[in-house]
Amino acid sequence: MTARSTLPPAAGMGWATQVTLFIAVLFLVCAWAIDLTPAALANLPRQMVTVLSFFYPADMEYGATRVWPALLESIQIAWMGTIVAAMLSLPLALLGARTLFPRIARLVKLISATARAFPEILLAIYFVPIVGLGAFAGALAIGISSVGMLTKLGSEVVESIDMGPVEAVQAAGGSRLLALRYAVVPQVMPEIVAHWLFRFELNIRASAVLGVVGAGGVGGVLLNTLRYRHFEKAAAVLLLTILVVLIIDMVSGGTRRRLLR
Amino acid sequence: MSEAIDAATTRPLRPARNWVLIIGALGMVSLMTWWSARGIGFSIIELACNLPGGRRLLVESWPPDWSFFPRLLGPLLETLQIAVIGTVIGGILAIPIAVLAARNLTPGFLVWFVDRNFMNILRTLPDLFWAMLFAAAVGFGPVAGALALTVFTIAVISKLWSESLEAIDMAVPEAVRAAGGSWLAMLQFGAIPQALPHYVSYTLYAFELNVRASMILGLVGAGGIGMVLETQRSTFEYPRVTLIVLSVLVLVLIIEQISESIRRRLI
Amino acid sequence: MNDKAAIRFKGAGVVYPNGAVGLAGIDLEIKPGEFVVVVGSSGAGKSTLLRSVNGLTPLTDGTITVGGQPVPKKEGRELRRLRAGVGMIFQDFRITRRLTVMTNVLVGRVAHVPGWRAMFNLWPAADREIAFKALERVGIADKAWVRAGDLSGGQQQRVGIARALAQEPAIILADEPVASLDPVTTHQIMRDLVRINEELGITTVVNLHFLDLARRYGQRIIGLRGGELVYDGTANSVTQEDFKNIYGRDPDAGDVLDEREAS
Ligand SMILES: Nc1ncnc2c1ncn2[C@@H]1O[C@H](COP(=O)(O)OP(=O)(O)O)[C@@H](O)[C@H]1O
Numbered sequence: 001m002t003a004r005s006t007l008p009p010a011a012g013m014g015w016a017t018q019v020t021l022f023i024a025v026l027f028l029v030c031a032w033a034i035d036l037t038p039a040a041l042a043n044l045p046r047q048m049v050t051v052l053s054f055f056y057p058a059d060m061e062y063g064a065t066r067v068w069p070a071l072l073e074s075i076q077i078a079w080m081g082t083i084v085a086a087m088l089s090l091p092l093a094l095l096g097a098r099t100l101f102p103r104i105a106r107l108v109k110l111i112s113a114t115a116r117a118f119p120e121i122l123l124a125i126y127f128v129p130i131v132g133l134g135a136f137a138g139a140l141a142i143g144i145s146s147v148g149m150l151t152k153l154g155s156e157v158v159e160s161i162d163m164g165p166v167e168a169v170q171a172a173g174g175s176r177l178l179a180l181r182y183a184v185v186p187q188v189m190p191e192i193v194a195h196w197l198f199r200f201e202l203n204i205r206a207s208a209v210l211g212v213v214g215a216g217g218v219g220g221v222l223l224n225t226l227r228y229r230h231f232e233k234a235a236a237v238l239l240l241t242i243l244v245v246l247i248i249d250m251v252s253g254g255t256r257r258r259l260l261r
Numbered sequence: 262m263s264e265a266i267d268a269a270t271t272r273p274l275r276p277a278r279n280w281v282l283i284i285g286a287l288g289m290v291s292l293m294t295w296w297s298a299r300g301i302g303f304s305i306i307e308l309a310c311n312l313p314g315g316r317r318l319l320v321e322s323w324p325p326d327w328s329f330f331p332r333l334l335g336p337l338l339e340t341l342q343i344a345v346i347g348t349v350i351g352g353i354l355a356i357p358i359a360v361l362a363a364r365n366l367t368p369g370f371l372v373w374f375v376d377r378n379f380m381n382i383l384r385t386l387p388d389l390f391w392a393m394l395f396a397a398a399v400g401f402g403p404v405a406g407a408l409a410l411t412v413f414t415i416a417v418i419s420k421l422w423s424e425s426l427e428a429i430d431m432a433v434p435e436a437v438r439a440a441g442g443s444w445l446a447m448l449q450f451g452a453i454p455q456a457l458p459h460y461v462s463y464t465l466y467a468f469e470l471n472v473r474a475s476m477i478l479g480l481v482g483a484g485g486i487g488m489v490l491e492t493q494r495s496t497f498e499y500p501r502v503t504l505i506v507l508s509v510l511v512l513v514l515i516i517e518q519i520s521e522s523i524r525r526r527l528i
Numbered sequence: 529m530n531d532k533a534a535i536r537f538k539g540a541g542v543v544y545p546n547g548a549v550g551l552a553g554i555d556l557e558i559k560p561g562e563f564v565v566v567v568g569s570s571g572a573g574k575s576t577l578l579r580s581v582n583g584l585t586p587l588t589d590g591t592i593t594v595g596g597q598p599v600p601k602k603e604g605r606e607l608r609r610l611r612a613g614v615g616m617i618f619q620d621f622r623i624t625r626r627l628t629v630m631t632n633v634l635v636g637r638v639a640h641v642p643g644w645r646a647m648f649n650l651w652p653a654a655d656r657e658i659a660f661k662a663l664e665r666v667g668i669a670d671k672a673w674v675r676a677g678d679l680s681g682g683q684q685q686r687v688g689i690a691r692a693l694a695q696e697p698a699i700i701l702a703d704e705p706v707a708s709l710d711p712v713t714t715h716q717i718m719r720d721l722v723r724i725n726e727e728l729g730i731t732t733v734v735n736l737h738f739l740d741l742a743r744r745y746g747q748r749i750i751g752l753r754g755g756e757l758v759y760d761g762t763a764n765s766v767t768q769e770d771f772k773n774i775y776g777r778d779p780d781a782g783d784v785l786d787e788r789e790a791s
Pocket residue numbers: 544545546548549550568569570571572573574575576577
């Protein structure tokens with residue numbers, strides 16, 4: 001509805017038709033470029049079924065001995081990255097709010113945008129040689145990219161609050177710091193903690209893949225099992241990962257909903 | 262004055278805090294943190310010991326090896342192609358999945374329940390896991406990457422859009438039904454037009470995510486620039502790694518700027 | 529009553545950065561313990577006048593002295609010390625809705641306790657006592673531990689008043705304190721303000737939009753128009769003609785509260 005009103009009406013062919021046609025042509029060109037032929041697509045379901053049949057039965061002994069510890073390590077990486085990022089991003093979120101610190105905010109926003117631009121896995125590529133193979137590199141990568149995101153979201157929460165109470169604290173003779181303490185922080189805390197939890201949910205997924213570049217966790221296990229075509233072992237990785245992520249999503253999501261109520 | 266004294270007797274006691282909840286939450290968080298810190302060998306000392314090596318790496322990584330750039334153009338293009346294919350196929354497949362998962366539009370509880378859980382399970386696995394799976398199924402290369410992004414796109418769009426669909430005004434869809442229209446007619450004329458701007462916006466958002474993701478799919482052999490990154494990384498050609506990372510960042514930023522400016526105009 | 533409670537404007541003027549004139553050439557003296565009502569149409573400069581007294585809006589011309597001390601033009605320790613003795617009440621209450629009533633009132637003590645105590649919410653017993661007394665004075669002590677946002681509008685404004693009282697101020701500035709309240713609550717709050725002024729002798733300056741309220745509750749009425757002082761006299765002596773001069777037009781139903789109540 002709004003989409004229609006903001007774009008000029010085209011004579012003859014409607015703009016929607018034009019866009020659709022353009023996308024269709026673009027798609028065909030791309031498909032042709034990577035050799036994704038209709039025949040290959042048609043073949044796909046059969047191929048998938050064949051491969052999937054190799055996944056059964058899942059090797060749960062491997063699951064218990066190798067996958068479970070790696071999954072726990074993924075959780076530890078995600079938790080540590082989130083905690084460190086949360087602590088760092090709280091002051092940064094305040095400093096990054098235009099409404100409170102107009103001058104510093106620009107610098108903070110720039111820093112957080114830079115941290116956000118790097119996917120965790122690219123950061124991990126640098127941290128692995130610096131701090132060595134393993135989970136610590138993963139936690140650093142996750143932490144840094146989360147600081148960027150949490151600072152941005154936090155600043156947005158701070159910018160959206162009612163500034164009235166801030167002025168009221170200052171009118172009572174309170175310093176800026178006390179205004180933050182009694183007028184800003186209580187207003188923003190539930191939303192900010194909810195963002196922390198949500199980021200934790202995302203970080204579980206992110207930390208699961210970091211093993212691919214040697215930064216600890218369950219990703220490396222999956223890569224190896226598939227590389228050597230041990231599909232029953234890979235099945236154990238997938239099953240356990242799905243289970244753990246579902247449970248964490250449920251607990252974290254429930255807590256978030258309670259916070260924001 | 263007597264008024265104030267009367268009032269004094271009505272002063273309520275401060276309600277007891279819920280110490281169980283406070284201590285429980287704090288304890289949980291501390292315990293998790295302690296366990297995690299131990300588990301990943303979180304130590305500042307280790308970091309400090311390794312810093313000289315890190316400095317050497319950073320010194321070596323700069324300047325980027327510009328002469329390598331021509332060899333990146335093909336893979337970068339392939340990366341974008343993967344993202345386009347994943348977005349288009351995923352975007353189309355997400356439509357029925359989102360509709361069936363919207364409480365107000367779904368034709369029956371069982372369909373809704375199955376679809377909803379299917380959607381949630383898709384969401385649990387990270388993009389690179391799908392890439393590894395498809396690489397194992399159809400072989401290394403861009404097709405595996407495109408399929409992985411298809412699944413990832415379905416997961417992103419269907420979740421977000423089913424929420425938009427649940428928030429639409431049901432007056433028109435119900436009117437279509439009342440006039441004897443079929444379920445499909447109700448969708449086509451009553452429900453979907455209302456949430457179309459959201460659909461376009463979420464698809465563009467998924468495209469941004471896909472461009473980002475497509476850059477790293479190659480780390481597990483699923484095509485695109487990531488495959489070059491993986492070979493250079495494993496041979497410690499860090500000046501080339503830096504060049505790749507920089508070009509990836511620039512490309513992602515450009516795509517995001519374009520996509521965001523379109524999205525802003527939509528909603 | 530002490531001289532700390534006197535406010536003196538000398539050639540006071542405010543020009544906003546965008547060029548808008550907030551106040552122009554105000555010469556005015558408010559004596560300790562007075563109850564002054566400021567009237568004027570929207571944009572006349574009422575808020576600017578009040579906010580210049582505690583330095584929330586710094587003067588660009590002239591001076592204001594509070595208790596003989598000039599109001600500092602920059603934020604800082606000096607200005608905070610002055611604000612500690614000047615309570616302010618706002619049209620939109622400006623309380624922190626997610627905190628308890630008690631904590632909101634204790635905010636009135638921030639400038640009276642060591643900073644670290646305020647920071648960690650560790651208020652001395654004496655200050656808690658003052659906060660409770662303030663709540664009792666506005667009749668909502670029973671709500672002390674309720675979340676401030678869960679109260680009705682009138683009760684929230686009482687929290688705002690209690691916070692100002694907890695400062696044990698020499699002066700209270702109230703910027704359209706009843707503009708977001710219904711008529712019945714409006715009269716209750718106005719009576720509270722008058723009572724506090726009479727019982728504690730706190731100099732009170734109230735901005736009001738409604739003529740009848742101004743005449744009913746004010747001892748002295750000050751009229752502003754276009755940032756300038758156009759009337760200064762007792763509530764009894766103000767005439768229809770004076771109001772016409774202040775508003776630049778005949779007063780109509782929109783300028784009277786009880787007319788609205790009736791309609
Ligand atoms: N922050 C500000 N920036 C620019 N102009 C302002 C600002 N606050 C008030 N003004 C202008 O100053 C004049 C007086 O405003 P104000 O003191 O708020 O009047 P009142 O409270 O009587 O409605 C008005 O013309 C108003 O537009």
